[in-house]
Amino acid sequence: MDTITHTLFGLTLYGAADKRDLQQHEKRALFVTTLVGSQIPDSDVISRLWDTEGMYQMWHRGITHSIFLVPLFALLIYILVRLLFRVTDIRYFWWALLSVFIHNTSDLFNAWGTGYFEPISDVRITFGVIPIVDFVYWGIFLVAWLVARKQEVRYKTYRYAWAALVLYVAIQSAQGACLYQAYADEHDEVALSSSFIPTQFTVITKTEENVSLFQDSIYQEATLQYELTSAEKTSLEPLFEVNQEARTLTKWSPFVVIVANEERLGVFDPRFYDGESSFLYEYIER
Structure with missing residues (x-):
């Protein structure tokens, strides 16, 4: 996802926490925990500074987005807030863990993908069912913020927002899976790329040297957009x-x-x- 969306993840996760019994410095610690946790995996962008071998495409969203680094990042954030805010509650570690987990896992669902199982596997995992910039996410978070402003107990509203987001991702994923399977039976390779419009997908297929791009949805007939030819026998x-x-x-x-x-x-x-x-x-x- 884009930086704005990850920031909204952190802010909405902070909003979903029941903070009624927290003191002011504890609230600040929680705010830093969720915000830093929602951004820290993208610290890999600095690897561009020393990339002399053209590897940045693999380094970005690589090891920092691995499921195996989630607890390490959470521990670093927990140590940070302990030092800055003098808090010792182990719940800050769990909030940090959840924040980083959401970042790394949400990035699986768009076409860019992540190295989710690095260093065990450097294969990029991508589902392609959510666009990198998703205005449905933004809409859910905006509605939650507007509604929460009028509530005395606000955290429940943000929890409903997270439930709506999970439901949306599940619906998009189910549709993408159906389309993927329908094309996989007839083509050697298939990839998905979600449109900005929910339920709409670009399905990319490859069979030998033939590459085709279809605009498709489970609610309508497929439309062939482009046909390309790949020079597969050419030495690279x-x-x-x-x-x-x-x-x-x-x-x-x-x-x-x-x-x-x-x-x-x-x-x-x-x-x-x-x-x-x-x-x-x-x-x-x-």
Whole structure:
């Protein structure tokens, strides 16, 4: 998810806590706990500063987004709030654990994916059923904030918001799973990319050198958007020798389209194809 959404996760998690028995410094400690926990996995962006081998695509949302690092981050945050606010309640550790877990797990559901099981596996896990910027999330949190302002006991409203969010993700995931299975029976590889409009998906398929992008939903007939041809028999070593990011992209993406013509040799991720090019496209000029 984007930075704004992760921040809203932290704020809404803080809102969902029953703070009636907490003193002011304890509330501040909880606020820092949920906010830092909702952001700390994205600290990996600083790895761009020392990336000289074109590995940033794998490093970002890599080990810092692993389920195995969640307790370590939670412990660091717990130590931080103990030092800053002189709190010792073990519940701050559990709030930190939940905050980091929500960040890492929520990122599984969009097309970017995460290295959720690093270092055991460097495979990027991506479900593609929630857009990276999801306005439904924002809408749920906005409604919760507006309603909570009028309530004496506000934390229950935010808990209902979390229930609504989980239900929304479950519905989107169920629809995505149905579509994925329908295409998987007929194609070698399948990937999903959710639209900004709920229930709408782009389904990307690959069979040998043929790559197709369909606009589809369980509520309507599929529409073929683009048909692409991947030059699968082309050697990519000349590309990898010059453009290290291209090698990383082929490892990071579920599958790529290989472009080999008189002008360029390159690879791109078809999940981000807009009719002319892809947001993730690495190539060399010939």
